[in-house]
Amino acid sequence: MALIKCKNCGHMISDRASTCPHCGHKQKERACSENRTGKQANNINNEEPIKETLIEGTDEHHTNKTLVILIGVLVVIAIGFGSYMFCRNGNKNTDLSTLPDTLTNDSTIVDTVKSDTEILEKPIEVIVTQNAIGTIRKGMLAKIAVPMLADPSAKGDFYDRVEIEETDRYITDICYEVFLYKGKEKLCSFTTDAKYNLSNDAGIPSKKVMGNGRITAFSIYSPSIKLKDGIHVGLTAKELVEKYHAKIRHYENLEYGGLEFVFNKKHKGYSFIAKGEIINSNMESDIDDSEEEFLNLSDVRDCSLKQIDF
Template sequence: MALIRCKGCGQMVSDRAEKCPKCGYSVRLSMEQQEETKQSVEPHTTTLNTSKEEVTNDNPKPQQRGSKKGIIIAIIVVVIIGCGVLFTLLNSNNGSNDQQQDTTAITDTESIKQDELPSDSLAVAVEDAPNDFSIEITKDGIANIRIGKSFSDYNTSLMKQEDIDKQCFDFSIVDIQEKSEFEDVYYAMNMKLYKGQELLCTLFGGYFDERPNTLQATVKSITVYSPQFKLPNGIHAGMSVKELINDYGATIQLNEGEGGENIESISLEIPNCNDFTFNVGKETLLNRYGDEYFNMYDSQSGTYKENFGDNIKKEVAELCDLESIVIGNNN
């Protein structure tokens, strides 16, 4: 027998009593209700526990799933990093190859240019050549300088800089020479055209009884000194007389002065070049032999020199160069 508390008055009573002796509360009924309640609670609890176990069993192990996901993510990250490193290395190699190819191309180009460069003297001639102008010598003139044009067309003191820039020369100098013959006085007008420090040519404007100016003169002849300007066959100032004789069939002409006893000038006659006069400079022979070398009469002996003309021609052929080419008439 056990004692239980009465739900009616709270007095302790036997669990075998039908009713509480104090308050009359049905002890039996109360115990039956407790039993039913206990039975109903136990299956529910069992069901809940079973459900929890089923739920727990149905879900995969979270730690294992998380580990797999972490491994996959790590693999992806490693692959991405590897691709990035590989791409960087490839670009670096390509850049190095391209740079080497560019350097090689530049070096090759420079070597080609060096191989194609002319000698120093020829390079200067090409560099100094007039821009946008023909360098060919014709019977009408050179570049934009023509026989019959007014001297004022080439007088840089009367020109604007923008007009000077259009010419084949940088500046011009007018030279008026006063000459006398017996008691008569006359003037010869020339204009020298320069490119930098180089004398390109001299324009002859004729003879005048009174001192002229550039507005009164027209170009009657052009004396070309620069080797930049050439005849169609390649002849130009500065060539050796020996080369002109051997390659172009030139012959030496000794031009006598007044009285016929001295050589005033030396020129060449060249086949198929009748429109031009070819002047040979005397300076080389003058510097070597002096003025008397060109005088046929020997004042010391009082006689004429033997083989005078032949000796001079021989020296001219060996030592002299073509000084200038004249276009037009100097008279």
């Protein structure tokens, strides 16, 4: 309860009194007005919590909506990433299933990377002209054509070793030739006009002595050295006859006998020595004079080109 002034007499009276106890003036209108004011105030006070509740509810609604969206985005990302990893692993498993059971790490390296050894062992191919094997030509000073004869540390373009060996090229005379090798493979040889002692007691002439002479003749033993038209050691009689129109010749005299291939004038100056067995021939074995006989493919067996001289 509060005290208020009476509008008529000015005395202090209760705000709930309807009349002034001092002068009898009615106070009802003021009280009602104040009551109404109080009610309005109460209503306002009651409405503020409601508004605050509505605002708080709205904020909470927005927060929940944001969380739902964020969770949805994370779920989509997780599903996409999982699908990607599944597909990736599936491809890997498919690739591995196509590989042989014996595959190892070492074999994978061997299959995908060529070693230096494989590169070095790649077959060489040297082209022969009328007077040369590669860069080695007739008439050249041997030590210039093959630097290894003068300098053991020198390197060859298609060979890696040089040896001096005795041969039977001239049949009745002792002959020494320069042989070129690639690893263990005998590639070719050549004679020189170097001066050396021909007696058996003199021993094999040195590389230096052979290098001081000029190259006079060649022999080819390897299929990697080819003539321009592709003829090379190792071709069979059938290949030479059908593709290159060669003839098989049987020669025999007092000194030696055997087989050789004969071509047209295009190969003049070459001697194509064959190896094989004659199974059908009308040649008499006691002929003293030099004779020759051309044979058919059916007359020889296991016949192929063994050596090319020029």
